[in-house]
Amino acid sequence: MLEIKNYIGLDGVAPIRFIASDVDGTLVDDAKLIDSEVHHAVNVACESNIRVAIASGRAWHEMDDIFHALPDVRYFICTNGAFVMDKVENKELFHTTFDKSLALGLVRRLLTYGVFVEAYVKAEIFGQYPTVNLSVEDMNKAYFRPNIRPFILQTRTMVDNVLAHLEALPEGPEKIQIFFGYDTAKRDAILRDLRDSFQGHTVDGDGRARFYDVLESSEGNLEFVLPHTTKGTAVAALAKHWGYTSDEVMTIGDSENDISMLRFAQYSVAMGNALHSIKSVARYETVDNNHHGVAEAILSAVAHNAQVDIF
Incomplete structure (x- = not known):
């Protein structure tokens, strides 16, 4: 398994209390699978009292593979922020629709x-x-x-x-x-x-x-x-609900629908497989989704928090 260390050079002074990760092109590899390193990293983050949420363009019904692979993840930002669910309570936290x-x-x-x-x-x-x-x-x-x-x-x-x-x-x-x-x-x-x-x-x-x-x-x-409902607005709403500032949030993504949440978070991470236009928005970059880049980003957050000694 990957060790806990700062792979991506996080250098902020605030702790990371909340991580939101995209799915396709980020959390899963090109075969749509979550490898063991990613599973390990998510578990380590949860055990370190970091809240982990999924932020995807997928619908709630498309998350079954994520539920199975990452049973400890509780919060799901679906449909680019238009539908947000608490899996543990099976509770709809936010829902908005087109006219x-x-x-x-x-x-x-x-x-x-x-x-x-x-x-x-x-x-x-x-x-x-x-x-x-x-x-x-x-x-x-x-x-x-x-x-x-x-x-x-x-x-x-x-x-x-x-x-x-x-x-x-x-x-x-x-x-x-x-x-x-x-x-x-x-x-x-x-x-x-x-x-x-x-x-x-x-x-x-x-x-x-x-x-x-x-x-x-x-x-x-x-x-x-919807132009006013994005992954970024949903991540911001969850952070506010928990009392976190944008300086305490990490977001990880690879596509256009991730830009809003990358812009929101102090610790914004682009995947190595992302387009240059996505990488230019993020403050940090990890390796691609076929080489557990999201795991390296998450473990970097855990290592960073150990350095600032807050948990």
Whole structure:
């Protein structure tokens, strides 16, 4: 097992009381597995009285593998901060959704691009294949990359008409997502048509309310999320609830949807596999997700706390 030492050169003066880690590209390797070093590091942190939370774009229903691998983790920030759960008490701590009519309009427009479209609704994800002359098997290969394909097929509720499903619900979804597979031309068209220069803002250049941001992930997908509800706002809310300042928080991530929480925390850590734009936001960097980078970051936090002698 990895020893407890400051692998990433943490040099702050405040103790680290709360760690929030992304999942895909961070906590898990490319095969979507949590290795023994990561399991060990999380256990060491918990035993050292550091609160550990998961902060993911995944829905609550997609966390079963994390529940099994890391049973001591209690807090889960799901759907990019729109749904936060206390696993021990099976209690919903925070939940926010899109305006239903606006969400339906966005889904309707996304369906015209010929991509796989899905909507996150609390624990469930409803997905719709595009109308193309392909078998289901060929569509799976076209839209879902091999490393995530089994996971997607296990965790989605495939429907013939995602609009009809959403229309029947009492409120809007927390997140809308598309998978384009390897068709980067479709990705570029969607970004050109539906992304603007006001990412993260609640109003556009004319002062009009905005209702989504578009985030690129690393698995051939784009996420449409609420601009005022992010992993960063959820991490900040949990820290405030526990009486911690941003100087006492570590966040670890690799993708665009991690930027908000990396900007919030004093001890922000980018994975070695992250894009340069992500690394430029973080104060520290660890190795990649296939070489237990998140374990080295977490053990660095434990070593740092021993140096400042606070627990």
